[in-house]
Amino acid sequence: MINEFKEISSTVSNPYVTRWKESGKAVIGYSCTFIPDEIIHAAGMLPFRLRGIGTTSLSIGDTYFGPVICSFPKCILQLAGQGAYTFLDGAIIMNGCDSMRRLDECWRKAGDDYAGTLPQYFHYMGVPHKVTDYSIAWFEEELNRFIESIEKHFGVKITKTALKNSIRLYNEGRALLIELDTMRASEHSPITGEDATAVILAGFAMPREEYTRQLREVISELREAPPVLDGRKRLMVVGSTNDDLEFIRLIEESGGVVVADTMCFGSRSHRDLVDEKADPLTALAIRYLSHKFCPRMFGCYKERLGYIMERIQEAHIDGVILQNIRFCDLHGSENGIFERDLEAQGIPCMRMEREYGPLVETGRVKMRVDAFMERIA
């Protein structure tokens, strides 16, 4: 089953998406974990997180974006321009960071030049960078507008009951993933970081009911599985977007196992549950905006450091890899302070800047990880 998750994680589309489309239902792409999947799901659509996996050129991405921009949105745009995202009925972009929010304009402009590559439904969502009563109220209104725009465009109705059901379903999946995190962190971790990442990633690209069913089975199997550590070092990977299994595999080939992470696309995506007792929209606004694991939520460094420390202690981490995609100043500079503060507490750290997309830097990355493993040996 994990192999199927791995296949899904390694490609843009997958058989589940194909079958979903064949059944006449819509697929909606979204750019960031601050956009609630539950709303799309409650509309009877498949939420699909946008990725740039498998990109082999940046000819289109570089045409619209400038040269000093993160390669993640460039790769998404490249795939979109090549027609890899024509299965999307809609896309939602938000102000995750400067580079990602400019995907809005760049994709629209590319859509003018490459006919048929811009989804017919294209929505921009504003998400505040702080958590206050008025920012939550504003965000709740923004979510309400999002619902109205989906209803209007697709001729559907998103009821409160449907939202509550979707929240329950997504919470169930999150609870299972948190259990997966706990297993990874345990003394006898039964799963490699590469496999765990595949399990998490598949959830962004599969119908949730099916995903939760398979996830439950995987968790059940893992409860009986033998440990994978075999004397290898316990690593944690922190930082910006990674949806590349090869990157984690490369790290683990150097003699460690990634038993915890706080990466975007990784474990931090599912850490909080939505309050099932409150008004569904209010609960979604609170959960998603209070999700402060991304440095886009400015001024919350201590909370993020506290969370990392918690995970380090829980998972008995031997070393932390602080990685970021080049030009991601938010993660990159916060990694700099993490390094200072974690090293001061005797936790070995390695900072690494890399490119998103095809792992062309294998040699450099491997050499650095090897050196780090020697340090913590």
Add this chain to the structure above:
Amino acid sequence: MKRETREYQYDWNIWSIIENASLTYDGSPKEYETLLSLVPHFRDALHAIIRQGEPGILFMKQIATYLKSIVSAHENGKKVAMTTFCFAPPILYAFGVVPLLLEPMTVLGTFILQRGTSEYLDYCCEVGFTETSCSSQRGALGAYLAGLGVRPDMIVCDSPGICDTNANSYSFASAYLDIPFYQLCYPPTLTDERAGMFHRQDFMNLISFLEEQTGSRLDIDRLREIVAEIELQNELINEFTEFQRLVPSPIPPIFNLFLYSGNFLMGGTRDFTELLRSMLKTIRLNASRGVSGMNSGKERLRGFFSYIDHYTTDLRLWNFLDRNEISHLGCILSTFWGDEAPYSSERTDAVFTMKRDSLEDMIDSLAMQMSRMPMVKSIRGPYDAPNMWLDDTLIMTRLMKADFVAYFGTIGCRNTWGMVKSYARDLERSGIPTLIMYADAFDDRVQSWEAVMDKMSEFIHLRGLGR
């Protein structure tokens, strides 16, 4: 960082240089000429300012006063707030807080220090900040991270959602130095009621933060004086902009730098009003004579600088413009969107109005002013949305009769580099020759000034401008 660089406090060093430079013209012209030879590293920059006569000398003296207020803040019992250029300072002045603006501090270091701010830029990276971050903050921030300057009491910014790279610098400084932090953040829209409500609530929260940090309540009488001063300044700025529309423009190119620097550092203070009045005296005289603001009195070309200017190497951009008789028609930094501004008539919903009948009026006015600050207004949403960058640029180029648009920025600017190619394409399609400079306005190690100058000259030549 070199040991000798650590010998001096950055802000004290800049202050003492500017303070002394501002006195150079107090003597005779001969004494001034002699003094220039003693300051070889920034004589061109100094002369570019001083040769403007009264406005230039006044500008230097006021900058010296501003810098002194920073270095002496704590001994005078004042708090210092590290902040950004797009944060309107009047609310800080109303609390008696001294604003310490990183970007202008970087500009000052860039044009008066022998090696610019390169060591401070690099020091940021030594302590963990990314080398790809914006140089406009890094230049001065490096000094403050190294403890080579006054320790700020608080950090406030208004760039989240506007320029996350900018906001990140302040967030980093807050985390690194463990200093209280407040952010104003902005919705992607500007004029709808929701956005207005958010601006107001966020600004009210800022006031609470300032009250907490200073231990004092907002002084209403002082606030009223400041708001009245802003009203007056807006009138003068509007007059300045009206003159900028004339062909030839009677405004010396460097006055635009004085205009926005003054507003960023001294907005709402009497000093800034005095500076505006002084510049307008020169401008009115030029206009009455029908000459341009250039040394030659002629005007060959009119350029709108759609983002920022280029500050490296002795302020040579302005000399280049003057020498080539190119009028500087403003940039994003000098468009403030007061309600009577010439460019505001086409966008009456996008402007701010100062009112001072009640405390609520004044707070609302300042919140609106803040939400219309350079960058905060224009690049918060998609560049081609109403009231955003493309719209603003088209208005300005039409109003100012610009022959071309030039983009200067920094390599750290994700926000503009994320869409400047499409923006330039849209401008070209509107018939406006547009130049994108792949340089860094604060770090000439990225591209030398000579290369920038060549590129501009080549652009003007190839596009057949000014013939």
